[in-house]
Amino acid sequence: MNLELVGITKAFGQLVANDRVDLSVGAGEVHCLLGENGAGKTTLMNVLFGMVRADSGEIRVDGQPVRFADPGDALRKGIGMVHQHFMLVPVFSVAENIVLGFEPVRRFGFLDRRRAHKEIRHLSEQFGLDVDPDALVEDLPVGAQQRVEILKALVRDARMLILDEPTAVLTPQETEALFKIIRSLASSGRSVLFITHKLKEVLAIADRITVMRQGRVVGRTTPAESGEADLAAMMVGRDVELVVAKTPAEAGDPVLELHDLCVRDERGLTAVDHVSLTVRAGEIVALAGVQGNGQTELAEAVTGLRHVESGSVRLSGKDITNATPRHALRAGVANVPEDRQADGLVLSMSVADNLVLDVYDQPPYAKLGARDLARVRAGGEAKLKEFDIRASSVEDPVSSLSGGNQQKVVVARELSRPIKLLVASQPTRGLDVGSIEYVHRRMVAERDRGAAVLVVSSELDEVLALGDSVAVMYRGRIVGVVPPTTSREQIGLMMAGAAEAQPAAVAVPSGSGVPSRSGAPSGSGSEEQ
Amino acid sequence: MSVVELAPAPSSFVPAPDERLVSLSRVRGMGAFLLALAVVMAFAFGLGSPPHAKATFLLSAPPAVGVSALVMPVRWVSVSLAVVCAGLGVALLVRTRQRGSYLVFGLGVVVFIWALLAWAARGNSLNFVAMLAETLVSATPLVYGALSGVMCERSGVVNIAIEGQFLAGAFLGAMLGSATGVLWVGVVAGGVAGALFGALLAFLALRYGADQIIVGVVIVAFCTGLTNFLTQQVLTPYQASLNSPSTFSPVGIPLLDKIPILGPVLFFQNVFVYGAAVLLVVVHVALFQTRWGLRTRAVGEHPRAAETVGIHVLSVRYRNVILGGVIAGIGGASFTIGSIGEFSANMTAGLGYVALAAMIFGRWRPFGALGAALLFGFSISMQSFLAVLNVGIPSPFLSMAPYVITIAVVSGLVGRVRAPGADGVPYSRE
Numbered sequence: 001m002n003l004e005l006v007g008i009t010k011a012f013g014q015l016v017a018n019d020r021v022d023l024s025v026g027a028g029e030v031h032c033l034l035g036e037n038g039a040g041k042t043t044l045m046n047v048l049f050g051m052v053r054a055d056s057g058e059i060r061v062d063g064q065p066v067r068f069a070d071p072g073d074a075l076r077k078g079i080g081m082v083h084q085h086f087m088l089v090p091v092f093s094v095a096e097n098i099v100l101g102f103e104p105v106r107r108f109g110f111l112d113r114r115r116a117h118k119e120i121r122h123l124s125e126q127f128g129l130d131v132d133p134d135a136l137v138e139d140l141p142v143g144a145q146q147r148v149e150i151l152k153a154l155v156r157d158a159r160m161l162i163l164d165e166p167t168a169v170l171t172p173q174e175t176e177a178l179f180k181i182i183r184s185l186a187s188s189g190r191s192v193l194f195i196t197h198k199l200k201e202v203l204a205i206a207d208r209i210t211v212m213r214q215g216r217v218v219g220r221t222t223p224a225e226s227g228e229a230d231l232a233a234m235m236v237g238r239d240v241e242l243v244v245a246k247t248p249a250e251a252g253d254p255v256l257e258l259h260d261l262c263v264r265d266e267r268g269l270t271a272v273d274h275v276s277l278t279v280r281a282g283e284i285v286a287l288a289g290v291q292g293n294g295q296t297e298l299a300e301a302v303t304g305l306r307h308v309e310s311g312s313v314r315l316s317g318k319d320i321t322n323a324t325p326r327h328a329l330r331a332g333v334a335n336v337p338e339d340r341q342a343d344g345l346v347l348s349m350s351v352a353d354n355l356v357l358d359v360y361d362q363p364p365y366a367k368l369g370a371r372d373l374a375r376v377r378a379g380g381e382a383k384l385k386e387f388d389i390r391a392s393s394v395e396d397p398v399s400s401l402s403g404g405n406q407q408k409v410v411v412a413r414e415l416s417r418p419i420k421l422l423v424a425s426q427p428t429r430g431l432d433v434g435s436i437e438y439v440h441r442r443m444v445a446e447r448d449r450g451a452a453v454l455v456v457s458s459e460l461d462e463v464l465a466l467g468d469s470v471a472v473m474y475r476g477r478i479v480g481v482v483p484p485t486t487s488r489e490q491i492g493l494m495m496a497g498a499a500e501a502q503p504a505a506v507a508v509p510s511g512s513g514v515p516s517r518s519g520a521p522s523g524s525g526s527e528e529q
Numbered sequence: 530m531s532v533v534e535l536a537p538a539p540s541s542f543v544p545a546p547d548e549r550l551v552s553l554s555r556v557r558g559m560g561a562f563l564l565a566l567a568v569v570m571a572f573a574f575g576l577g578s579p580p581h582a583k584a585t586f587l588l589s590a591p592p593a594v595g596v597s598a599l600v601m602p603v604r605w606v607s608v609s610l611a612v613v614c615a616g617l618g619v620a621l622l623v624r625t626r627q628r629g630s631y632l633v634f635g636l637g638v639v640v641f642i643w644a645l646l647a648w649a650a651r652g653n654s655l656n657f658v659a660m661l662a663e664t665l666v667s668a669t670p671l672v673y674g675a676l677s678g679v680m681c682e683r684s685g686v687v688n689i690a691i692e693g694q695f696l697a698g699a700f701l702g703a704m705l706g707s708a709t710g711v712l713w714v715g716v717v718a719g720g721v722a723g724a725l726f727g728a729l730l731a732f733l734a735l736r737y738g739a740d741q742i743i744v745g746v747v748i749v750a751f752c753t754g755l756t757n758f759l760t761q762q763v764l765t766p767y768q769a770s771l772n773s774p775s776t777f778s779p780v781g782i783p784l785l786d787k788i789p790i791l792g793p794v795l796f797f798q799n800v801f802v803y804g805a806a807v808l809l810v811v812v813h814v815a816l817f818q819t820r821w822g823l824r825t826r827a828v829g830e831h832p833r834a835a836e837t838v839g840i841h842v843l844s845v846r847y848r849n850v851i852l853g854g855v856i857a858g859i860g861g862a863s864f865t866i867g868s869i870g871e872f873s874a875n876m877t878a879g880l881g882y883v884a885l886a887a888m889i890f891g892r893w894r895p896f897g898a899l900g901a902a903l904l905f906g907f908s909i910s911m912q913s914f915l916a917v918l919n920v921g922i923p924s925p926f927l928s929m930a931p932y933v934i935t936i937a938v939v940s941g942l943v944g945r946v947r948a949p950g951a952d953g954v955p956y957s958r959e
Contacts, residue, residue, distance in 0.1 A: 051837070072839025087834035089827050090950070100827050101838030109819045152838070 001061060001078055001159035001191055002026055003048075008057035010043055017043040018054070019215040025160065030182060030192045032202045035212035036235055036432045037403065041195045042084070044212075045162050049081045050074040072101075080153020081162040086145050090138035094131050095120055098151050123154050127184050142290070143174035150181065160191045167201055171290055172460065172492030179205050197235070198461075199228045211235055236433045246444045249468035252281035253316070255452035256302065256421050261311035263294070263301045271297035273476035274311070279421070284443065284453040286467025286484070288460065290495050294476040295456045296338055299425045302454070303335040304328035316420055329358055332420035336410055336427050338456070344410040345398050352380030352394035355413050387412040388438065404435030411442055422446050425456040440466060460488060556630045560621030563637040567615035570641060574648035575607035584647040585654035590662065592781055593792035603651045610644040642911070649920040660914050661794045661907075665802055666868060668899075668906025670695065670877075672805040673860020674884025675891060675898035676812050677723075680853035682893060683816060684846045685829040687953040689745030690730050691857045692881025693752030697722035698861025700756045703872035704764065706774035706865070715774055715866045716800075716859060723858015724851050726752065731850035735843050738955035749881070757874045764872060776870045777801065801863040808856065813895040825849055829949035832956045842956050857881070879932070886935045892946050901938070908934045 005023040009016070017040045025031040035041045046052040048059060050068030058065050061077050068074045074081075088097050095116050104112040104119070117133050124131055129147045137145060146166060153161050163182075167175045182192050182205060196202060202209055203223045211219040211234045219234040232240045256279040263272035271294045279285045287295050300306035302313055304325040312321045315331055323331065337343035345354050356365050356376055364375050380394035389408045391401055398409055407427070414422070424443060428436040443466065447453050457463050463470055464484045471481045472494040479494050584606075586599040617637040621630060646655060674691045681688035698719035706715025726748055733739045764772040777799040785796040816822040824845055827835040832842045865872050883905055890904075891897025908931040916924050 049837075070839065070841075071837045075839050081837065083837065087831070087837045089831045089834055091830055091947075092823075092827070096823060097834075100823060100835065101840050103820045103823060105820050109821055111818060111820060111823060 002063065003079075003160055003191065003193075004058075004060040004063075005044070005048065006058045006060065008044060008047055008054050008059075010047055010052065010054045016215050018047065018057075020057070021212070021215070021217055023210055023217070025191045025193055027159075027191055028186050028189050030186050030194060030205055030207045032206035032209045033193060033195045033212065034197065034199075034202050034209055034231060034235060036197055037430050038214075038432070039212040039235075040215040041212055042164060045081065045164055045193075045195060048074070049079065049162065075101075075156050075158070078157065078159040079162065080156060080158030080160070082146065082149040082153065082164065082166060084165040084168065086142075086149055088137045088145055088148060090136075092137055093133065094135050094137060094140070094148050095133035097137055097148055098133075098155050100152075102156050119155060120151060123151055127154065127181055127188075129154075129181060142169045143171070143177070146170070146174075146178065147181075150185075158190070160193065161185060162193045162195070164195045165197070166194070167196065167198065169291060169458075171495045172488055173496055173498075175201070199231050202231060203228065213237055232433065240433050240437070244440045244444065244465040247448070249283040249447065251283040251468070252450065254278045255281050255316055256454060257312075257314040258298075258302070259312045259314070261298070261301060261313065262309040263297045263306055264309055265297055271476055272301065275473075275476070275478050276311075277471055277478060277481075279452040279454050281420075281450050281452050282447055283468045284447050284455060284466055285481075286463040286470045287454060287456045287473055288463040288467075288470050288491060288495060289458065289473035291458045293473045295458075295473050296425065298473070299335075299338070299423050299454070299456050302328075302421075302423055303333055305335075332418060334414035334417070334419040334422045336407075336414055336422070336424040338425035338429075340403075340407055340410050345406060347399040348397055350380075350395050351384070351389070351391050351398050351401070351409060352376050354398045354409050355380050355383050355394075355416070358413060359417060383412045383416065387442075404431045407431055407435060407439060411439060415442065415446060419446075419451055422451055422453045423456070424453070426458065427455065428457075428459070428462060460491065463491075464488070553625070553627065556621055556624055556627055559630065559634045560618045560624075563614055563618030563621060563634065566637065566641045567611045567618060570607050570614060570644045571611035574644050575604050575611060578603040578607065578648060578651050580604055582651040584650040584652075586646070586650065587654055587656040588658055588790055590656060590658040590793040592786050592797060593658075593789050594787055596789045598654070599657075601647055603647050606647050607644045610640050614640045614644075646911075649915050649918050653918060655914060655918065658790055658793050660910050661790075662797070663910040663913070664903065664907045665794060665798060666906075667909040668902040669802050669805050669867070670860045670863050670880060671884045671887050671902035671905055672809060672899055673801075673856055673863065674881055675888040675902055676805075676808055676895060677853040677857035677860065678885050678888035679812060679816070679893055679895055679898060680825075680849050680856060681727075682888070682952050683829045683949055684825045684849040685832060685949060685951040685954065685956070686731070686734055686846050686850050687741040687745065688727075688730065688850065688853055688857075689742055689882075689885065690726060690748035690752075691884055692877060692879065693745075693749035694723040694726050694854055694857035695861035695864065695877040695881045695884075696749075696752045696756045696875075697726055698858030699864040699876060700759065700861075700872050701858075702862030703774050703865035704771050706862075707771050710775075712775060712777055712866050716862055719858045719860075719862025719866075720855040721858065723854040723856070723861060725854070727851045727854020727857070728847075730854070731847045734850075734955065735846055738957065741953050741955075753875065756872070760872060760874050772871055774866045774870055776866055776868060799867055801859075801867040804859070809895050809899055816895065826949070829951055832951050832954075846956075860884075883931065883935050886939045889946060889948075890938055893949060904938070905931055905935060 003025045005021060008018050008021045010018040021040070021044055023033070023044070033041050033044070043052060047054045050071045050073050059068065060066065066077055068077070089100070092100070095113065098120055099116045104115040106112050120131070120133050123129065129151055131144060131147050131151065137148060140148070150161065166178060170178065182194070186192055194205060206223055209221050209223065209226070209231070210217055211221070211231065213235060258275055258277045261272055261275045262270065265271040273294070275298060277285070287298070289295050297306055301308050304323045304327065308322050312319060314320065315333065318331065320328055320331055341347060346357065353376065356379065359365055360371060365372055365379065377394055383389065384391060384394060387408050389412065390405050398406060401409065422443065427439050427443065431439065443453055443455065455466050467484045469481055470484050470486065470491065471478050472491060473479070474495060474497040479497065482491065582603045584601050584603050586601070588598055589595040614637050617633050617640070621633055624630060649655070674695065677691055677694065678688055701722040702715040702719035705718035706712050730744055730748060733744045734741045779797050779799050782796040786792040788796070816825065824835065824840050828840065828842050828845045836842050861877065864876055869876070884902070887901035887905055888898045890901035891899065912927040912930045915922070916927050
């Protein structure tokens with residue numbers, strides 16, 4: 001299929017999400033659409049898929065102008081989409097999900113399950129998409145769910161497949177498997193439009209690359225013409241430091257000690273399964289793992305947000321197991337939560353109020369039980385400068401800020417009191433490259449000041465760049481603690497539960513400061529419990 | 530928090546998805562409850578009855594072939610049943626697994642009810658078959674109501690207005706059935722009345738995204754007020770012409786209705802009962818075997834996913850909510866032209882909510898709802914028979930029984946049920 005988008009413009013109120021965007025994809029081509037969060041990639045795809053109607057512009061399929069009023073129209077024209085958040089019904093079987101909306105039926109609308117199974121089996125063999133048609137989708141790992149999504153498009157004979165941030169939830173091995181599938185789709189003459197903000201993937205898979213920034217196309221290139229640094233500069237609009245600058249850690253006394261910790265999730269299932277871990281003063285321990293392997297629950301247990309079933313949490317030798325969040329906070333634990341909008345901020349309140357959520361009732365922000373609003377305001381303005389938060393006024397509701405600036409508000413609040421331990425969960429999720437740089441620098445500064453830092457992240461790049469040592473979690477257990485010089489493949493295998501840490505990998509490398517790979521910090525002493 | 534006990538082995542990290550999660554402490558609670566029941570049975574029913582009192586359970590009713598009655602010495606039967614019940618209670622107390630606990634508990638409750646009936650019928654007789662037949666009659670509107678709920682909620686719209694649709698269907702069914710003298714017109718009128726209020730619910734909830742619970746409650750209040758008003762203004766003055774429909778009389782299915790015990794219960798009923806049975810099968814098959822059902826469930830679980838494969842979410846919801854209204858309206862008509870033959874204010878007495886409870890207890894499945902409806906129907910039937918036997922329990926307490934059982938079942942025994950993922954959540958495209 002030859003697809004052309006010509007002059008697509010879409011505005012949401014004041015915000016122009018797409019500004020005269022042109023894009024063309026040929027048959028058998030893998031085309032990467034690269035851009036930061038908020039660059040307008042997803043809006044463009046929603047226009048293409050009929051989810052959103054463009055204000056102006058034209059879509060052409062094989063030279064013919066088409067109009068898509070809803071996704072059904074796009075599907076009928078042979079365009080399939082794999083959404084970033086999978087569009088699967090969790091309680092349906094794989095087969096039911098694949099045929100939904102396109103069901104083979106016998107008389108009276110009865111589902112023809114046998115025909116559905118046959119078709120699915122045929123396609124999954126052709127493209128190496130291994131799935132069990134009878135399995136329930138909610139029981140499948142994300143990699144398999146993604147294969148179901150791809151099959152959904154193929155069953156409808158899609159000639160063009162849009163993949164929106166497909167690797168965000170995958171382990172490195174699953175990503176490699178996905179790339180194989182993408183190549184086989186392209187060689188069958190189908191077009192693939194691959195949306196991402198990850199530079200390495202773009203270079204690995206793309207035939208052609210289109211870069212977007214602030215709603216506009218700012219560059220077209222190919223992997224042969226551009227390297228990682230060029231793409232990053234195009235995406236952000238300036239040169240970017242891809243490496244986190246930090247010196248080897250000088251680890252001191254243990255600050256956070258987890259001993260045999262067990263925690264359950266909302267459903268009452270064991271989420272953290274007998275975990276022991278130590279984080280020392282002046283070191284960053286990165287907790288890696290595919291999402292949903294207990295990292296969230298572990299972080300919540302440390303910060304007092306979740307009940308500890310058994311085991312203990314100690315902070316500088318003091319027991320804080322099942323302390324209330326306020327108690328943990330006053331004891332010196334700072335928490336940058338995973339979902340800043342739900343758990344980190346009160347969105348409808350002002351920036352200034354959000355900056356003192358933790359100390360609103362303490363001097364100097366309150367006296368004799370009454371708040372001192374002048375000081376809150378003055379303090380807020382000082383923080384705005386100190387943490388480079390872009391807001392027109394501290395009285396603005398925090399919801400009016402961009403994601404990056406919202407996160408800076410959270411970070412500013414948490415780092416504004418004396419802390420011994422910083423727990424940061426997915427601290428840079430959804431942030432632009434500039435904000436990521438900033439948040440990373442602050443965390444390293446906190447470490448150098450002598451705090452213990454526990455970073456929970458499902459981004460392998462972040463884990464390897466920040467961590468002085470890397471603890472990998474799988475199914476509620478820590479399968480190994482390794483130095484950040486460990487190969488991505490090895491850590492990927494551990495994330496998938498395929499490999500335990502090998503004793504050799506735990507050996508302390510010399511702290512020579514020689515970068516082992518682009519983007520990695522110098523090998524530092526790995527601190528084991 | 531209700532939790533499942535996990536073995537330390539890593540393979541138990543994820544339990545089977547459909548396993549009902551019951552904590553062992555709840556199993557113990559059920560065991561203790563059975564022991565308490567056993568004490569009541571042994572002392573209140575057994576030793577509390579005159580030593581040689583006998584209870585007679587009549588087991589025949591027309592048109593079935595007659596069976597001889599069951600005559601039991603009350604004290605002896607109660608005490609032995611108490612022993613059985615205590616045994617079951619102890620079995621629950623020493624259990625280490627959860628699976629099957631509800632079955633044991635259910636058995637204990639059945640044993641208790643047997644003893645209760647024997648005690649109530651001491652020195653007297655109770656037509657057990659008639660009581661079961663009445664159970665089916667009482668359960669019928671509940672089945673219609675619960676199926677209406679299934680239709681709506683499976684597509685993601687909470688229909689709490691069933692009670693109002695019952696009243697509207699009962700009213701219009703009685704009025705038109707009486708005015709035309711043709712009962713089938715009453716059935717159709719009931720369906721139309723339900724459909725109208727279904728459409729109103731759908732319109733407010735889907736077009737304007739109004740809170741479905743609030744809209745539902747308002748519709749119930751509106752229907753209650755409207756039918757009360759119209760009863761006073763229209764039905765009472767013209768009672769003979771507008772509020773005196775005949776009723777569908779029981780129709781026997783040839784040969785089958787001659788089977789002892791089962792015949793009169795299952796095969797000698799009116800069209801509403803047979804209709805409920807047919808509808809039950811139709812809705813079940815349609816929901817799980819057809820394209821319509823797959824799309825309905827997809828829209829109720831994950832509307833956005835349905836939208837992305839080209840399904841019109843709101844159309845599916847409109848259609849289902851209106852069809853659900855038709856079903857509830859017909860169920861409402863069964864109150865008037867199915868049994869009583871007259872409309873009176875508030876005659877549905879909250880059974881629309883009981884139907885909703887039956888749907889939840891039945892885990893949003895037609896046959897699950899049937900089971901729950903039969904349980905509630907039995908409690909309604911039993912309290913009316915006990916009232917006749919004059920057992921010494923004040924009648925207001927007896928008429929409370931079905932509602933108390935509903936509350937106990939919904940709050941205590943259901944374990945963990947999972948509603949459709951998008952149940953009650955308004956859908957908008959962006």
